[in-house]
Amino acid sequence: MANMLANIFGSSPVKPLEKHIDIAYQCAKQLHPFFKASVAGDWEKAGKAREEISRLEHEADNLKKDIRIRLPKSLFMPVPRQDLLELLLVQDKIANRTKDVSGIVIGRKMQIPAEIAEQFLEFVDRNIDAAKQARKSVRELDELFTAGFKGAEVDLVEGLIEELDRIETDTDDKQADLRHALFEIEKSLDPIDAVFMYKVIELTGEIADMAERVGRRLELLLSH
Amino acid sequence: MDQGTVYITLAALFGIFMAWGIGANDVANAMATSVGSKALTIKQAIIVAAIFEFLGAVLAGGEVTDTVRKGIVDTSLPGFTPQLLVYGMLAALLAAGTWLFIASRNGWPVSTTHSIVGAIVGFAAVGVGIDAVHWGKVGEIVMSWVISPLTAGFIAYLIYQSVQRLILSQEDPLSKAKRYVPVYIFLAAFTITLVTILKGLKHVDFATEISLRDSYLLAIGIAMAIALIGAFFIQRIEADPKAEKREHFITVERVFGILMIVTACGMAFAHGSNDVANAIGPLAAVVAVAQNGAISATATLPTWVLVLGGAGIVIGLATFGRHVIATVGKNITHLTPSRGFAAELAAATTIVIASGTGMPVSTTHTLVGAVLGVGLARGIDAIDLRVVARIFVSWVVTIPVGAFLAIVFFFFFRAVLP
Numbered sequence A: 001m002a003n004m005l006a007n008i009f010g011s012s013p014v015k016p017l018e019k020h021i022d023i024a025y026q027c028a029k030q031l032h033p034f035f036k037a038s039v040a041g042d043w044e045k046a047g048k049a050r051e052e053i054s055r056l057e058h059e060a061d062n063l064k065k066d067i068r069i070r071l072p073k074s075l076f077m078p079v080p081r082q083d084l085l086e087l088l089l090v091q092d093k094i095a096n097r098t099k100d101v102s103g104i105v106i107g108r109k110m111q112i113p114a115e116i117a118e119q120f121l122e123f124v125d126r127n128i129d130a131a132k133q134a135r136k137s138v139r140e141l142d143e144l145f146t147a148g149f150k151g152a153e154v155d156l157v158e159g160l161i162e163e164l165d166r167i168e169t170d171t172d173d174k175q176a177d178l179r180h181a182l183f184e185i186e187k188s189l190d191p192i193d194a195v196f197m198y199k200v201i202e203l204t205g206e207i208a209d210m211a212e213r214v215g216r217r218l219e220l221l222l223s224h
Numbered sequence B: 001m002d003q004g005t006v007y008i009t010l011a012a013l014f015g016i017f018m019a020w021g022i023g024a025n026d027v028a029n030a031m032a033t034s035v036g037s038k039a040l041t042i043k044q045a046i047i048v049a050a051i052f053e054f055l056g057a058v059l060a061g062g063e064v065t066d067t068v069r070k071g072i073v074d075t076s077l078p079g080f081t082p083q084l085l086v087y088g089m090l091a092a093l094l095a096a097g098t099w100l101f102i103a104s105r106n107g108w109p110v111s112t113t114h115s116i117v118g119a120i121v122g123f124a125a126v127g128v129g130i131d132a133v134h135w136g137k138v139g140e141i142v143m144s145w146v147i148s149p150l151t152a153g154f155i156a157y158l159i160y161q162s163v164q165r166l167i168l169s170q171e172d173p174l175s176k177a178k179r180y181v182p183v184y185i186f187l188a189a190f191t192i193t194l195v196t197i198l199k200g201l202k203h204v205d206f207a208t209e210i211s212l213r214d215s216y217l218l219a220i221g222i223a224m225a226i227a228l229i230g231a232f233f234i235q236r237i238e239a240d241p242k243a244e245k246r247e248h249f250i251t252v253e254r255v256f257g258i259l260m261i262v263t264a265c266g267m268a269f270a271h272g273s274n275d276v277a278n279a280i281g282p283l284a285a286v287v288a289v290a291q292n293g294a295i296s297a298t299a300t301l302p303t304w305v306l307v308l309g310g311a312g313i314v315i316g317l318a319t320f321g322r323h324v325i326a327t328v329g330k331n332i333t334h335l336t337p338s339r340g341f342a343a344e345l346a347a348a349t350t351i352v353i354a355s356g357t358g359m360p361v362s363t364t365h366t367l368v369g370a371v372l373g374v375g376l377a378r379g380i381d382a383i384d385l386r387v388v389a390r391i392f393v394s395w396v397v398t399i400p401v402g403a404f405l406a407i408v409f410f411f412f413f414r415a416v417l418p
Helices: A002-008 A012-028 A031-040 A044-067 A081-108 A114-136 A142-148 A152-188 A193-221 B001-037 B042-060 B062-071 B083-105 B112-128 B134-166 B171-201 B213-234 B239-248 B250-292 B304-331 B335-355 B363-376 B385-416
Strands: none
Touching: A002 B001, A002 B112, A002 B304, A002 B363, A002 B385, A012 A081, A012 A114, A012 A142, A012 B112, A031 A114, A031 B042, A044 A081, A081 A193, A114 A152, A114 A193, A114 B001, A114 B112, A142 A193, A152 A193, B001 B042, B001 B112, B001 B250, B001 B304, B001 B335, B001 B363, B042 B171, B042 B250, B042 B304, B042 B335, B062 B112, B062 B134, B062 B171, B062 B239, B062 B250, B062 B304, B062 B335, B083 B250, B083 B335, B083 B385, B112 B134, B112 B250, B112 B304, B112 B385, B134 B213, B134 B363, B171 B250, B171 B335, B213 B250, B239 B250, B239 B304, B250 B304, B250 B335, B250 B363, B335 B363, B363 B385
């Protein structure tokens, strides 16, 4: 009898979703020490950062599976279940891309060309900023639930998402500049290294892309 | 020891057993939203419940008790001897108490009200005769079982919508909360006080006749006093900028926390007023028969019976209820005060009105209806619809089970008792 009232409440997905984006961000944040060490040629340090990235990505994956299990179809929520699951999926991709790009670099012990190293590190940081902004936006989820997805809170979150868009556009510009800079020096590089460098730039840029998609998904929730 | 005393003693024992069960299990549901949302600690919840359950039982429980003790069975039937009524009521009490015990042991959701009504209808229809039941009244009661959760849900929906519009979605929710929450406190206190004064007090021996106009004035006066006290405590709540960075609404919820203390008292009061009848109604019937030697349809309800019921509930709450409240409260942690109060106020108002009109309703189901109402207003993160389905199933199962057990005990008593 006591159970009747207690069991009516299904487990809320809000806090787990906020935790998940936090883990994804922590994972992406590791790219800063990782690339700094790689540029300096300190592969031991880079290796440690890579381990941390791997661990966090694994943690995010487990949390993602856990959240999915706790969201049966029989749950009645203020927003569609599918929208929350898709938000979760795209959050997870931030961690996945981080793991992918760090995997390639450490696997080849890739040497980032000195001419573009500084520019590249700035590019990495800007992508991490995008991930941070995505985290900030998703962390407003429980306030959105409280405010019933209307009013002042919605305006606040829309502002955060707009900022996220700006950061992502910034990374796009930086990415174009980087590719151009690489193009200038590509003849002086080993051909295979050059190709992989383009790949690394592309993969790193996808972190901001995924962050922006998180913003898009959140916007869809707001429109309900 | 003469027959009458034996019957009264037995009925009192069973009645107290039932009241104890209600206190131990049911009260937890009434207080769950307050404890879960951390508006009250468990200790505070028990004290609040003890005081207000008792007050509710005594001041407002009379009308429903009357329905249970003489509204359901038609004692004018020729074959309906006083003895049969006594056996039947004893059987009903024992049946409901037993079913309550079994169900709590197994963690099944069960309504004390459905059990006792099912039991009474059972023994009367089968033990005495189909015509021994006021089927019209029973029909009304069943209707009230459908209407009360729906009404509570509707009211909760409206209340929570208003909270969202007026406070939560506003630019500065804290100042809006400080402005409007005292109004909610006033409304809560006013409604419950008014219904009690108008309907409940007539069964209390020492209450004098109060005119309609005076009733409204008294209710307004009491409600204003409570609202002012509440406003005083609300003013003292300061915004905590550091905590607000993590969770914007944390201070707003604290303001609602004060409101929840009022609604928790109201809920305990409402629960006491409606559920005491489940234990005391049959007892009162037995007492009336034993004292007069015959079934008298006009016998008044003695106040000491209500007091006994209230006391039984409090004892049950104090001994076993603590553990149950802790368990339930642990599982409802994400029900914040702003949502909890909407559900609680809606449920309390509905139940008190039901008590006023003499309808025995299921307090738990009414509360569930209210929670669903808040959920429809998009106030609850996740509601498990499978559990809601399970509640409907138990709803249907309890009535025949209660009836069956009552019939069995009835024939047993008829054979065994003098």
